Amino acid sequence: MSRGIAYRRAKMATIKQQRRHWWQHDMSPQQIGLAAATPKPCSCWMCGHARRHHGRTMQERRQLDSFEIQKDDGP
């Protein structure tokens, strides 16, 4: 089932309603639109991608460990 344009417009209206005080109390319509499209405009250690600031994820470390063990077990 595909969603129509009416659904996407309603969804965006909901997001804009939720984020009308996102960064400060009185936000202009332009700022609300920006907050709806990009909720985290910066890349600091709290907002940015976790791998960039905290290294590999647990899942990736586990997979690499498994690969190293299997590589040494070869014939």
Ligand SMILES: [Zn+2]
């Ligand atoms: Zn940030």
